[in-house]
Amino acid sequence: MGRRTLVGPIRGRRWADHRRTLEAIAWKYRTCAPWRDLPDELGPFQTTHKRLIRWAADGTWERILTALLAVADAGDEVGWTVSVDSTVCRAHQHSAGAGKGGIRGRSEPDDHALGRSRGGLGTKVHLASDNRARPLAIHVTAGQAGDAPAFEAIMARIRIPRSGVGRPRTRPAVVLADRAYSSRAIRGHLRRRGIRAVIPQPADQVGHCLRRGRAGGRPPRFDVETYKERNAVERCIARLKQWRGLAMRTDKLAIAYQAALHLAAILMWTRR
Template sequence: MSVRLLITDAMWDRIKPLMPLDPARGRRWADHRRTLEAIAWKYRTGSPWRDLPKELGPFQTAHKRLLRWAADGTWHRIFTAVLAEADAAGDVDWTVSVDSTVCRAHQHAAGARKGRRRPGRARRDHALGRSRGGLSTKVHLASDARARPLAVVVTAGQAGDAPAFTVVMNAIRVPRPGPGRPRTRPDTVSADRAYSARAIRSHLRERGIRAVIPQPVDQVRNRLRRGADGGRPPGFDPDTYKVRNSVERCISRFKQWRGLALRADKLALAFQAALHFAAVLIWLRG
């Protein structure tokens, strides 16, 4: 069987220094590159773990590595390091767009044990929600103007977009070379009408971030009905708003991976880790 590999030599040269070192005691890690290819193959094709080709090693190795590195923060650390490298090179466009997408959940995603949430453990609901369409997970994300993810957050599928906005914004943390705080403040944030809330506009104003968010028709009518008490309309730049499609294109890049478009993971921890891994490859591919 011939397996189409995803990680090029140039991409591996950038990932390799970020991978965990062999433990000081005990067995050495299996080949990291083969393990990453195995995880990428599973989520790119949407196949069960047990169908992993033999050329990519035992499926238990790849599955355990995915969960272990999710629990200890390795995936998030690699993602953050790639962002920091891109920002240091001036490759990040800080005209940011925010949106969300619903990922249907396979019936195999249900059934994980639900209990009290502990530090470092998966969230209690495992980011699964039930609505008219069945089980689903919602992925909230922020992308730069070149359709590359800056932050990814998962919630239950029925969760609203506006309540998750500040969570997504707080997840944007790009370290800078040398001492100093990470960059957390974009120049501009574009979002659709679902994010046209007073709390969101106030949050961006307090942080000195320019908001480009259109008002829904009902909000416009209510403001006009109140006359002078309705105040002036919020600023809106239609030319900058045209760049908002970057987040839609970013979502499309994620959903090219069938294992992300249709969630089969029981744990939110694993699904979030796969999203971070896909985000790393999106940045490395440019």
């Protein structure tokens, strides 16, 4: 008798070439062309779109970015003076119309990270970058969302595994942010984690503390020279928005749009 095998018959066709699929996704978001305009040599647009969503839902894009960050950190190439900021990306009319209530079994927000701000319908991209203008963490919310409420969420996404034994690195040495992040909650969060905060105070907060006198407490320390490095996150945002499909969102699903942001970040780190 022959040996019994526990492997059943293989069903379906073989996977399309992953490299071609990645090139197709990159082409689509670099040009902001409709999916149906994908060139024939890059394969069927249905296959490319389905794989983008599948890898977004199972966390493949984030795992690839994390692996690249781990390699870079092992080579001491990650700058741990981290800058945090956000930018609003306008949403095309094609991005509207997704079903309400999110997507069953996937980490899709109920509002699909779409909301109306002064500029109209849009998505806000929250970003943490190192001091060499490369993204460490990305988080998307609706366009009208504030910066400060998303601060802890973006900081929680900074998680770089170590090459040897030890916990993943999650704590930057310094965090730079503009006045929109000046709050007691954020400063307290950074203080508890032992992270130095370089965040200027708005004029109204300064005046409020002065009116209270001694009860207002000491003003927080502010390092002007270190704050000059905050331009790194601005440059990182500018590099991401060179992709036309990221500067203007056309995706109905937030996980698809965030997956494209992760792909852009992956390519930035591979070219370091």
